[in-house]
Amino acid sequence: MAIKDWPTDERPREKLLQHGAQILSDAELLA
Numbered sequence: 408m409a410i411k412d413w414p415t416d417e418r419p420r421e422k423l424l425q426h427g428a429q430i431l432s433d434a435e436l437l438a
Contacts, residue, residue: 410438 410418416425419435428436 415421419438
């Protein structure tokens with residue numbers, strides 16, 4: 408599944424902007 412198909416609030420970029428890097432998993436940081 409492509410990231411663009413994920414719900415908007417679950418996408419790594421949006422999570423980073425809303426919550427900061429500390430909330431992201433290693434895989435999300437690399438995505």
